[in-house]
Every structure is written in C-alpha cells, then in structure tokens.
Amino acid sequence: MKEITAIIRRDKLPETKNALDELGYPAMTIQSVDGRGKQKGAMCAEMDSEMPESFCTTVKLKPTPSTYALEHTLPKVALYVPKRMLTLIVPDDVVSKLVKSIIKVNQSGKRGDGKIFVSPIEGALRVRTGEMDGEAIS
Amino acid sequence: MKMIRAFIRPEKEQEVVLALEGAGFPSLTKMPVFGRGKQKGLQVGPVHYDELPKTLIMTVVATEDVGKVIGIIEGKAKTGFIGDGKIFVSPVDAVYTVRTGEAVL
Numbered sequence: 001m002k003e004i005t006a007i008i009r010r011d012k013l014p015e016t017k018n019a020l021d022e023l024g025y026p027a028m029t030i031q032s033v034d035g036r037g038k039q040k041g042a043m044c045a046e047m048d049s050e051m052p053e054s055f056c057t058t059v060k061l062k063p064t065p066s067t068y069a070l071e072h073t074l075p076k077v078a079l080y081v082p083k084r085m086l087t088l089i090v091p092d093d094v095v096s097k098l099v100k101s102i103i104k105v106n107q108s109g110k111r112g113d114g115k116i117f118v119s120p121i122e123g124a125l126r127v128r129t130g131e132m133d134g135e136a137i138s
Numbered sequence: 139m140k141m142i143r144a145f146i147r148p149e150k151e152q153e154v155v156l157a158l159e160g161a162g163f164p165s166l167t168k169m170p171v172f173g174r175g176k177q178k179g180l181q182v183g184p185v186h187y188d189e190l191p192k193t194l195i196m197t198v199v200a201t202e203d204v205g206k207v208i209g210i211i212e213g214k215a216k217t218g219f220i221g222d223g224k225i226f227v228s229p230v231d232a233v234y235t236v237r238t239g240e241a242v243l
Contacts, residue, residue, distance in 0.1 A: 002231070008236065
C-alpha cells in the first residue's frame with residue numbers, strides 16, 4: 001500500500017475528484033492547508049494570471065498580522081498560499097496511474113501547481129468490518 | 139527523501155518558518171490542528187483543556203538534510219515547558235512536481 005499526498009490548487013479540486021472517480025479510486029481525505037514553495041509564498045501574477053495584482057495580495061495570501069511581527073522582532077512576515085491537500089491510500093500497482101492522472105488534471109504550467117508525495121503505508125483497518133490491509137482499502 | 143511533520147506551538151510558527159527559510163528550506167505546508175499529549179491536556183485551576191491548538195508543519199526534504207531541519211525546528215520551537223510539541227519523520231518514496239511532471243524535489 002502507498003499513501004499519495006497531493007497538494008493542489010483549490011479550484012482544481014472538483015476536476016481532480018472527477019478524474020480519480022473515473023479511475024475507480026474515489027476514496028480520499030481532503031484538507032484545507034496553507035503552504036509555500038521555493039518562491040516563499042510571495043508570488044501572485046505567476047501563480048494565477050487571471051487574478052489582478054491588487055486583488056491577489058489581499059485575498060489569496062494570508063500574511064501574519066503586523067502587530068505580531070513587531071512584537072516578536074521578526075525580520076519580515078512569512079507568506080502562505082491557500083491550497084487543498086488530498087490523501088489517498090491505494091494499492092502499489094495503481095500509484096503511477098493515479099499520479100499521472102493527478103498531474104494531467106492539475107498541470108497549468110505556472111508556478112503553484114503543487115507537489116505529489118508517495119510514501120509507504122504499513123497497514124490499514126476498516127473499522128466497520130475489521131478487515132485488514134489490502135481488503136480494507138479495496 | 140523524508141517527510142518531517144512537526145507539531146509546534148502556533149505562536150512559534152513564524153519564527154520556525156523564517157529560520158527554515160534562512161537555512162534554505164523555504165517549502166512547507168502548514169495546517170492548524172488540535173491535540174493532546176501525555177499530560178492529557180492542560181489543567182488551569184478548575185478548568186480542564188483537553189485538546190490544545192497546535193500548528194502542524196509538514197515538509198519533505200532530502201535524507202541528508204533531516205538532521206539539520208530538525209535541529210532548526212527544535213532550536214526555534216523550544217521553550218522548555220510541556221506542550222512544545224513533537225517531530226515525526228517518515229519515509230517518502232517519490233516526489234512529483236505537478237507543473238513539470240518531473241519526479242524531483
């Protein structure tokens with residue numbers, strides 16, 4: 001079993017869900033997270049070309065309150081971009097298929113498309129029936 | 139590659155993040171979480187807080203950088219009192235960048 005953690009744009013979530021539905025793996029956990037990449041969260045136009053520059057600084061980014069920064073004598077505030085995080089637990093043999101599908105749906109070619117992490121999972125249990133491991137996620 | 143999940147005090151998050159950025163690890167995901175530890179929450183007089191707010195910082199780094207990143211988080215998040223948090227490290231098999239489709243960090 002593998003865990004696929006995909007951090008994607010918020011507006012691509014419905015399309016991603018549909019794509020995973022079609023492949024037969026609709027089960028997932030969705031979380032609303034804030035994140036930043038190599039650009040340190042400070043990018044607007046590159047991230048979303050349709051968003052006006054003035055708009056994205058107020059809506060898309062969540063800076064820390066300046067009062068906090070002053071109190072703690074931080075050199076600057078850390079910026080974040082809101083994202084959606086999907087977590088799927090799937091059998092080993094379909095990992096590459098699902099990863100390709102997620103990449104295909106989410107790829108816009110601009111920075112901020114997200115990252116996908118694949119990590120091993122040792123065990124699983126379906127609480128309702130008590131099924132273990134492979135049966136629990138089928 | 140390893141995934142580092144650090145549960146830290148929410149008020150220490152900015153300091154930790156800026157310290158990581160200064161050391162060349164700007165990429166991370168954070169989320170607000172609630173939890174409790176060995177002390178089963180916090181007792182303040184007659185009031186018992188069972189679940190305390192924490193910030194979960196999640197980052198994936200190369201295996202050789204794990205010690206360095208943990209050292210930075212520990213150095214900035216430590217106050218010496220209970221509730222400073224925990225750091226967990228787990229293996230990551232593969233990383234894909236969606237924009238390019240390449241399997242690099």
